[in-house]
Amino acid sequence: MARLSIRIDLGPGNRVGPGKIQLLEMIAEHGSISAAGRAIGMSYRRAWTLTEALNAGFGRPVVEVQIGGRSGGGARLTASGTELVRAYRAIEMAAAEAAAPFLNGLDGETVPLSEVEGAPVERTE
Numbered sequence: 181m182a183r184l185s186i187r188i189d190l191g192p193g194n195r196v197g198p199g200k201i202q203l204l205e206m207i208a209e210h211g212s213i214s215a216a217g218r219a220i221g222m223s224y225r226r227a228w229t230l231t232e233a234l235n236a237g238f239g240r241p242v243v244e245v246q247i248g249g250r251s252g253g254g255a256r257l258t259a260s261g262t263e264l265v266r267a268y269r270a271i272e273m274a275a276a277e278a279a280a281p282f283l284n285g286l287d288g289e290t291v292p293l294s295e296v297e298g299a300p301v302e303r304t305e
Contacts, residue, residue, distance in 0.1 A: 182283040186272050194237035200230055201268045207231070207243055208257045208265070216255075231255070238264070 187197035206216030217227030235241045242261030246254045257265070 182286040184272075184276050184279045184283065186268070186275055188268065188271070190237065194233075196234075196264065196268060200234060201265055203227055203230055204234070204242065204257060204261055204265050207255050208262070211254050211256060213243070213245065213255045234261075234264075 185198055187195055189195050202220055203216055203222065206219045207213060210216050210219060213227050213231055214224045216222075217224050231243050231245075235243060238260060240260055241258050242264055243255050244258055
């Protein structure tokens with residue numbers, strides 16, 4: 181089944197897509213960058229690099245990190261990080277809903293584009 185994948189370019193070198201969002205969701209769930217990386221099959225170094233890129237790209241932390249110590253380290257999403265995930269998932273849902281009639285046509289359930297509501301109209305001049 182065809183599905184839509186969204187990547188949002190926010191500026192030079194600052195992109196957010198399904199991988200980074202999934203990493204943020206796992207950080208929120210596990211409270212740790214290393215555990216989040218393990219949960220999605222990503223190395224700690226890659227997870228840490230992506231987390232740093234997100235924090236730098238937004239000019240404010242989306243993930244707060246507590247360095248290990250007696251009770252161990254940890255990580256959590258900031259309010260900005262939580263809002264980023266929420267906004268991305270809302271955009272993803274709205275885009276998937278809008279694209280569904282077109283994606284269905286790509287799955288072999290051929291529907292003429294002219295029959296899809298909201299499809300661009302072919303212009304003849």
